[in-house]
Structures are given as structure tokens and as C-alpha cells.
Amino acid sequence: MSGGDDIIQRLVHVYGPTKGEALYRETLERTGLAELRSPDDEMRFADALIDSGGLLEAMGRSLRVRALLRGASRAPRADRISTAP
């Protein structure tokens, strides 16, 4: 099972099939990715979920840890990079 399939399952488990699959598609669209092919892709997806807030944020935090354990690079989230000199 790919990372994407497993993530859809998680969303479907929590939100039901219609809303879960819709949330997956919408979030994937926000990442600009066509599919989740690597731990780094899963990390981007997780960060997009975190930005959604609430329960999706909690799911995103879990998936972020999972992506790191699967070998995602530890680059900081783009919106957390300080622009201070």
C-alpha cells in the first residue's frame, strides 16, 4: 500500500468515504503534487493538513512524524523559516 492509499484510509476512517476522499483531493491539490510518491511528499501533505487546523492538524502532526520515520528530509516547513537577518 502506498503512503497515499494509507493516508486516504486514515481520512476515510475519521470522516467517512465521501468527505475523507474529498479532503484528500483538496489537500493534495494545495500541495501542488499529483500523487504522494515519497516520504518528502508525505511530509508536504502532512504540513498542508496541519495548516487546516483542528482535527486535521492533529492528523497532519501524526503523518509528519510518520514521514520523518520513513526517511523524509528534516527541512523546516517553508512558512517557519525565519526571514530575519
Place this chain on the structure above:
Amino acid sequence: MLELKFDYADCVAHSEKVVWALDDVMTEGQPLDFSKPFLPADLVRHLDGVAGLDEATRRQLNQIAGNAYLNLFQFVEEYILATMMEHAQAEVFGDPEALRALTRMVDEELKHQALFKRFRRSFDRDFGHSCGVLESAAAVAHEIMSHSPVAVMLITLHIEWMTQQHYTESVKDDVGIDPFFKSLLHHHWLEESQHARIDMLELSKLAGYADQATRDRAVDEYIGILGAFDGLLAEQVTMDLASLESVRGEPLGEALQSAIREAMHQAYRRTFLWYGMTNRNVISSLQKLSPEGAAKVTEKAVAYA
């Protein structure tokens, strides 16, 4: 990846059967009996060849090493519980059985730490002499956790299976050791047997996502961690020698100190390094992950026997 014959649900079921409460094993402030050795003869066999130690001194050295032995477990459990919390966090909204197994494991590791700290307080009070033990658990946890997740799981697997082997091969049938110390190790073993299986399930999961180069690198990292662990064991031996001199009230003398240092270090190496590196479950996991890496580990283990 590892083709295991058990799953997370099996680990939870077994954990529920053997679970124990801290106070049932040791109450806070419980007095210790120092009339018998703590560690089984097999784990300190290298000391048999050291001449010039009377029976009482051998027993006291054994008890100093027993205190250090439990502290070392308390020490490594610091990083294990942080690691397994991460693995549990990764399963929130994922596999509920895996989440149950992992969170039970975290709770049990915290309980083991509390038990060993309780023992150490009684030991420090009743032994009559201050005995130094490694204190830098957080720094070591940081160092270990800075390695790749697969390497961290490999060293964790090593520790958990090594614990199993200590109990089944050296502790269980040794009738000469202190029964209370044996009971501590028995209770520790009961719960660690699930932990070793959970480690294999987690390792299998992580390794399944890693390519061959990543898996080979992870085994090299594991060997590096063992080398650093050996340095810590040498530090512990130095503290044990200072403790023994404090107990005797006089210096050991250069020749005797050197003989004890060498024997103790080799005993710790065999106990904490060799046992894990040669455990059949660790070896078979390594062979599936990285046959080349498994061969390196087998070759390195010889020096620690």
C-alpha cells in the same frame, strides 16, 4: 519485510496477561539484602580469573555491578521511550492495534525506569558507600536519536533481545543470587518480551520503506552506536573501581586494579554488546536488512565475547 509470525494484537494480548504494578514488585524504600550476589555468575564470569579478591569483596563488586546493570537499563530506556512515543504518534488515526501496543510499551518503559530508580535509592541508602553510575541519559538519548530511524530501531532491538537472553540463559536458573534482585529481573523480562517483538514489527515497517543503501548505512550506524556504548561501559568500570576502593577503604593496588578493570570491562562488553550482536533474532533481522552489514556485526562481535 521481516516476515514475522506475530502482530501488534498478539503483543497487546500478551502484555495484558503479564502486566504488573510497581508496588507489587518493589515498594518505595524497601530494604535490600546484601548477603548474596546480585548478578548471575555467568554475566560476571570474567572476574573468576582475577586473583587476590576474597569472597566478600567479590560479592561487593558483584553488587556494585548489579546496581550499575540496572542503572544502564534505566539509562537506555530514556531514549527508548522517547523513540516509541514518536512511533506511537505516527500511528494516531492509523493502526489502532499498533497504537495500543506502542503506548503500552511506553507506559511499561516508564514503569521500569521508576522501578530501577526506586532500587537505586534503596541501594544508595543501604549499601553503605556511594557508588557512581552513568548519569548522562539525556545526552546519550540525544546522540542515539540523531541517527536514522532504522539505526535507532536496530540498537533498540539489540537491547530488548539482549535483555531476554540475559534472563533466560543466565538469571533464571542461577540459584545463588539474591532472590529479590532475581525477581526484579524476572518482572523486567516479562514485559520486555513483548517489547522485543514490537521492535521487530516497527523495524520491519521502517525497513520496508528504506532502500538498500539506507539499510546498509543504518547497520553501519548501529555498529557506530555500539562503539560509543563500549566507551560508556569503560566509564562505568572506572566508577566501579572507585566504588570498590571506597568499600575496602584502601586503594586496590596497580596490578589488582588493572586486572579488575580488564575483567569488568570484558564482562560488561559481553553482557551489553556481545549478547545483542549474536542474538539469533537480531542476526536474522540484520541478514534480511543487509547481509553485508550482518557479516560486519558478526565479525565485530568476536572482540566482545
